[in-house]
Amino acid sequence: MHINPSVITSNAGPILDGLGITVFTWTAGIAIGIALGFFIAVLQIFCGRVVRGALRVYIEIIRGTPFLLQLFLLYYGGPSFGLRLEPMTAGILGLGLYGSAYFAEIFRAGFLSVPSGQLEAADVLGMARWQMILRIQVPQMLVIIVPALVNLIIVLSKETAVLSIVTVPELTFVLTAIGSASFAFVETLLTLCLCYLALVELTARAGRWMESRVGRFMIR
Amino acid sequence: MSGLTTFVQSMPLLAHAAISTIWISLLSLFIGFFIGTGVCAARLSRHAVLRWIGGVYVGVFRGVPMLVQLLVAYYCLPFIGINVPPLVAAVGTASLCTASYIAEIMRGGFLGIPAGQLEAARVLGMSWFDMLVRIQVPQALRLTLPALVNEMILLLKASSLISVVGVEELTRTAQNVAASTFEPLPAYLGAAVIYLCINGVLALAGQAAERRLKIA
Numbered sequence: 419m420h421i422n423p424s425v426i427t428s429n430a431g432p433i434l435d436g437l438g439i440t441v442f443t444w445t446a447g448i449a450i451g452i453a454l455g456f457f458i459a460v461l462q463i464f465c466g467r468v469v470r471g472a473l474r475v476y477i478e479i480i481r482g483t484p485f486l487l488q489l490f491l492l493y494y495g496g497p498s499f500g501l502r503l504e505p506m507t508a509g510i511l512g513l514g515l516y517g518s519a520y521f522a523e524i525f526r527a528g529f530l531s532v533p534s535g536q537l538e539a540a541d542v543l544g545m546a547r548w549q550m551i552l553r554i555q556v557p558q559m560l561v562i563i564v565p566a567l568v569n570l571i572i573v574l575s576k577e578t579a580v581l582s583i584v585t586v587p588e589l590t591f592v593l594t595a596i597g598s599a600s601f602a603f604v605e606t607l608l609t610l611c612l613c614y615l616a617l618v619e620l621t622a623r624a625g626r627w628m629e630s631r632v633g634r635f636m637i638r
Numbered sequence: 639m640s641g642l643t644t645f646v647q648s649m650p651l652l653a654h655a656a657i658s659t660i661w662i663s664l665l666s667l668f669i670g671f672f673i674g675t676g677v678c679a680a681r682l683s684r685h686a687v688l689r690w691i692g693g694v695y696v697g698v699f700r701g702v703p704m705l706v707q708l709l710v711a712y713y714c715l716p717f718i719g720i721n722v723p724p725l726v727a728a729v730g731t732a733s734l735c736t737a738s739y740i741a742e743i744m745r746g747g748f749l750g751i752p753a754g755q756l757e758a759a760r761v762l763g764m765s766w767f768d769m770l771v772r773i774q775v776p777q778a779l780r781l782t783l784p785a786l787v788n789e790m791i792l793l794l795k796a797s798s799l800i801s802v803v804g805v806e807e808l809t810r811t812a813q814n815v816a817a818s819t820f821e822p823l824p825a826y827l828g829a830a831v832i833y834l835c836i837n838g839v840l841a842l843a844g845q846a847a848e849r850r851l852k853i854a
Contacts, residue, residue: 478834479830479834482791482833482834482837482838483795483830483833483834483837484795484796484797484798484799484809484833485795485798486798486799486801486809487798487809487812487826487829487830487833488830490809490812490813490816490822490826491822491823491826491827491830494816494822494823494826495822495823495826495827498641498821498822498823499823576702576703576704577703578703579703579705579706580703580705580799582705583705583802590703590705590706590709594709597713603713603714603717604714604717607706607709607710607713607714610706610709611698611702611706611710614701614702614703614706615697615698615701615702618700618701619701
């Protein structure tokens with residue numbers, strides 16, 4: 419066996435495009451996931467038992483089924499109820515919905531971590547519920563939940579590889595296609611591994627920086 | 639209502655495939671537990687080289703998506719002369735992947751035991767083995783049980799990726815049903831219901847075990 423790096427260098431353009439799509443689907447998925455997850459967590463605070471129960475069911479369904487299966491349901495099952503999506507749209511939406519359930523749980527834990535005495539004090543001072551959330555709960559809970567958020571963001575970066583199965587032209591899709599065409603599986607898959615390792619390492623470093631930044635006002 | 643018919647008719651087939659999913663996951667968990675114990679021991683070792691090897695192992699297997707690991711096992715091993723059937727590649731990959739997570743969970747458990755207890759045991763003349771079996775393992779198990787159950791659920795869900803290399807498990811069977819009936823929605827919904835049931839049972843079993851192990 420000998421390794422032939424020209425397979426990678428001669429296909430550098432498509433590989434970089436694939437990397438771009440991986441990063442794009444990942445960040446778009448995170449954005450949808452965080453927005454929806456935060457919304458779900460806030461709804462759980464404001465709403466009554468029925469809505470809370472329905473949201474609980476949503477979270478448990480998302481967390482109890484494989485991401486691959488959810489993608490199949492969205493992409494192949496969607497047309498049965500009139501939802502026709504491009505692979506890319508289905509991928510981003512799937513990633514966002516999948517992430518939202520986990521993000522919602524992290525935010526919920528964050529809201530619970532702020533002592534209720536502070537909320538009672540704010541209540542006495544005449545603060546509205548949403549003011550308490552934005553001014554008291556969110557700033558304090560960020561310090562606690564940033565490690566969990568970064569962890570989930572890293573998990574989602576690896577889930578983007580699954581999008582290749584529904585033909586989203588991201589990094590895994592591009593490199594396995596090059597591998598199949600040239601039989602250079604070792605070179606392409608090694609490159610793929612290195613790309614993901616670099617992506618995860620960079621995210622972890624950004625996370626540690628973020629942790630020190632949100633924690634700068636905290637007395638430890 | 640042909641969708642409902644497909645859903646009902648494909649259920650026995652999917653339930654049968656779920657057995658493969660369950661035993662592939664259990665086997666991977668079992669093998670992964672032993673590899674994970676070894677990696678954990680390496681990471682907690684006194685020798686810097688072993689600690690480094692353990693760190694690299696965990697970094698690589700947690701830093702690369704399991705799908706990619708699976709593709710490497712399936713496509714790259716034949717190139718260095720190892721021909722593995724898809725099932726072996728699948729179980730091997732899942733074991734190696736889950737081992738890296740189990741190693742980290744166990745490391746957390748062992749580090750969670752106060753050092754004073756070990757010092758006390760040493761003063762009492764306990765052997766290294768006695769300390770491990772009577773002090774460290776029982777407490778580490780209690781500390782890490784929720785995380786281990788969580789890892790088992792994650793592994794069961796990750797086993798759906800094995801369908802990519804053509805192993806006949808739950809997701810693959812759902813794909814086959816979808817392809818043969820031209821009705822993907824009921825086929826995948828059926829599989830989703832089965833995954834939910836298995837994970838629900840796992841979560842309940844985990845809670846029961848936690849209650850049993852809890853000491854007032």
